[in-house]
Each structure stands twice: as C-alpha cells, then as structure tokens.
Amino acid sequence: MMNTIEEILESKNIRVTAMRLLIYKFLAEKEIAVTLSDVENAFEKADRTTLYRTLKTFEEKDIVHQIDDGTGITKYALCEPGCNCDINTDLHLHFHCNNCNETICLTDHKIPQIKVPKGFVSENINLVVKGICDKCSL
Amino acid sequence: MMNTIEEILESKNIRVTAMRLLIYKFLAEKEIAVTLSDVENAFEKADRTTLYRTLKTFEEKDIVHQIDDGTGITKYALCEPGCNCDINTDLHLHFHCNNCNETICLTDHKIPQIKVPKGFVSENINLVVKGICDKCSL
DNA sequence: TAATAATTGCACTTCTATTGCATTTTATTT
DNA sequence: AAATAAAATGCAATAGAAGTGCAATTATTA
Ligand SMILES: [Mn+2]
Ligand SMILES: [Mn+2]
Ligand SMILES: [Zn+2]
Ligand SMILES: [Zn+2]
Numbered sequence: 001m002m003n004t005i006e007e008i009l010e011s012k013n014i015r016v017t018a019m020r021l022l023i024y025k026f027l028a029e030k031e032i033a034v035t036l037s038d039v040e041n042a043f044e045k046a047d048r049t050t051l052y053r054t055l056k057t058f059e060e061k062d063i064v065h066q067i068d069d070g071t072g073i074t075k076y077a078l079c080e081p082g083c084n085c086d087i088n089t090d091l092h093l094h095f096h097c098n099n100c101n102e103t104i105c106l107t108d109h110k111i112p113q114i115k116v117p118k119g120f121v122s123e124n125i126n127l128v129v130k131g132i133c134d135k136c137s138l
Numbered sequence: 139m140m141n142t143i144e145e146i147l148e149s150k151n152i153r154v155t156a157m158r159l160l161i162y163k164f165l166a167e168k169e170i171a172v173t174l175s176d177v178e179n180a181f182e183k184a185d186r187t188t189l190y191r192t193l194k195t196f197e198e199k200d201i202v203h204q205i206d207d208g209t210g211i212t213k214y215a216l217c218e219p220g221c222n223c224d225i226n227t228d229l230h231l232h233f234h235c236n237n238c239n240e241t242i243c244l245t246d247h248k249i250p251q252i253k254v255p256k257g258f259v260s261e262n263i264n265l266v267v268k269g270i271c272d273k274c275s276l
Numbered sequence: 277t278a279a280t281a282a283t284t285g286c287a288c289t290t291c292t293a294t295t296g297c298a299t300t301t302t303a304t305t306t
Numbered sequence: 307a308a309a310t311a312a313a314a315t316g317c318a319a320t321a322g323a324a325g326t327g328c329a330a331t332t333a334t335t336a
Pocket of ligand 3: 097099100101133134135136
C-alpha cells in the first residue's frame with residue numbers, strides 16, 4: 001500500500017510545501033539521477049537556491065541520495081521505499097554512461113562486501129561503473 | 139631493476155623537462171593522493187597552469203591516475219610499475235579518510251568483479267571507501 | 277490576532293577547472 | 307652553428323558548480 005508524498009515527507013519530518021511536492025514528483029518520474037541544473041530547467045520560475053536547498057534537505061532526511069559519478073557534477077536520485085541509506089543494506093551500484101551521459105541507480109545491484117586493511121574503518125562506499133548503457137549499446 | 143624517471147617518461151612518450159621530473163619525484167615521495175593545490179604549494183615558483191597540464195599529461199599517458207574521492211576535488215596518484223590502467227588488472231580500491239581528509243591507493247585491493255545488467259558494458263570502475271584510516275583510528 | 281519559526285528569493289562569494297594566446301624552451305633540420 | 311619547427315610554460319581571463327548572508331515571504335503556534 002503506497003503512501004502519498006505528503007505522508008512520506010511528514011514521516012521524515014520535512015514540512016510539506018508546494019515546491020517540495022513538485023520536486024519530489026519530478027524526481028519520482030525520472031528513472032535517472034538528476035543534477036541541480038536539471039531541476040532548474042524543469043522549474044524555471046523557482047530560484048536556484050531554493051531548489052538547491054530542497055535537494056540538500058531531502059538528502060539530509062534520506063529522501064534522496066547524492067551520487068558522485070565522476071563527472072564533477074553532483075547528482076541526486078530518490079531513495080527506494082524503506083531506504084535508510086544504510087551502508088550494509090541500502091548501498092547500490094551506480095552506472096554512468098559515457099555516451100548519453102546519464103547516470104542511473106542499479107538498485108538491484110547491491111555493493112559487494114569490500115575488505116579494507118587492518119586499522120581502516122569503512123563508513124560509506126561509493127561504487128560507480130562507467131561504460132555504455134543499455135539504451136546506447138544497441 | 140628500477141628505471142630512472144627519465145626512462146619512465148620517455149617510455150611513455152613524454153618529453154623530459156625539469157618541471158616534469160620534479161613533479162614526478164614529488165608524486166613518488168607521497169604515499170597519498172595529491173590535489174593540484176598540493177602540487178602548487180610544493181612548487182610555488184611554478185605556474186598553476188603548468189602544474190595542471192603536467193598532471194593532465196601524466197594522466198593521459200598512464201603515469202598517474204585520477205581519483206574522484208567524492209570531496210569534489212580531483213586527486214592524482216602515481217600508477218604502479220607496469221600499470222596500464224586496465225579495467226581488469228590495474229583498478230584498485232581507494233580509501234578516503236573522513237577525519238584527516240587524506241585519500242590513499244589500496245593497490246593491493248583490486249576491485250572485485252562487478253556484474254552489470256544485460257545490455258550494459260563496463261569500461262571503467264571507480265570504487266571509493268570512506269571512513270577512518272589506520273592512522274586516525276588508533 | 278500576534279508572535280514565532282521555517283522557507284524562499286536575491287545578490288554575492290568562493291573555489292576548482294579550463295582555455296586562449298604570447299613567450300620561452302627544447303628538438304629538428306638545413 | 308644557425309634557422310626552423312614544435313612543444314612546454316606563464317599569464318590572464320573565463321566558466322561553472324557550490325555555498326552563504328540576509329531580507330522578504332509564508333506557514334505554524336500561542
Ligand atoms: Mn542510487
Ligand atoms: Mn590509486
Ligand atoms: Zn547511454
Ligand atoms: Zn585519516
């Protein structure tokens with residue numbers, strides 16, 4: 001049974017505003033990770049700072065996760081239902097296409113156990129595979 | 139049997155200049171990945187652009203590899219002897235310490251086989267683990 | 277309604293990366 | 307060795323993303 005966006009935001013202690021609802025919907029429609037510029041282009045009337053801070057707020061409250069795909073431009077994608085951005089259960093692989101420049105979450109591909117040398121403590125893992133995506137490799 | 143830096147550069151078709159020798163030595167001494175700023179601070183007399191382009195040249199010729207550790211600042215580290223930055227044999231894990239902010243190559247920790255969905259083609263993999271390094275976790 | 281708190285919009289700043297072009301240095305050819 | 311060509315270097319400027327201070331607006335609470 002699906003919750004409304006309002007309920008989702010409230011459950012994460014984020015106040016519901018018109019802007020936040022719109023941005024949430026925008027992210028939900030996309031199946032690829034988006035940049036701040038993408039959001040800007042989609043909401044030209046809104047101020048960039050507001051959009052920026054909305055994404056930051058979403059990130060802090062585990063509504064979206066930030067993706068660093070190596071392009072130098074931060075991308076964001078909606079978390080899966082039930083995600084708490086936990087290192088052991090929620091982290092997944094990201095794929096960046098060198099051809100179409102899109103980055104997608106491969107949420108079914110969890111990050112394998114990574115061993116680190118003695119004395120090192122893992123807190124977070126970022127795994128990005130680059131190459132050609134399914135749409136571009138036809 | 140070790141080659142001289144001159145020989146290494148020449149074998150990669152890079153002209154030997156005073157600046158390049160100095161930068162190579164600087165990188166070789168460091169056991170952590172360095173930023174352009176780090177190099178700048180070490181060679182205050184040299185122009186930043188020259189240092190920047192030297193690192194780019196080194197990268198193109200597989201003398202160094204670039205590391206995107208998620209801090210938003212590109213880092214560079216010398217490749218291992220014999221490295222061709224090949225996806226199957228040379229890619230290794232990088233560790234970024236959230237405490238001291240240093241990033242190191244874990245060259246002994248090769249990146250495990252990563253499966254991607256049908257239709258996707260892997261060309262490169264970036265795997266960064268963040269946490270507390272051995273020096274900081276004591 | 278009045279007081280309070282959070283959000284939004286605007287202007288500005290910081291920082292990294294990158295480029296165009298003139299000058300200097302290095303390599304090659306005559 | 308001198309002339310020529312090619313590459314490297316230095317300087318200045320730009321682009322672009324990220325982030326911040328503060329005033330104005332909107333929502334919440336008393
Ligand atoms: Mn993702
Ligand atoms: Mn490395
Ligand atoms: Zn693609
Ligand atoms: Zn450390």
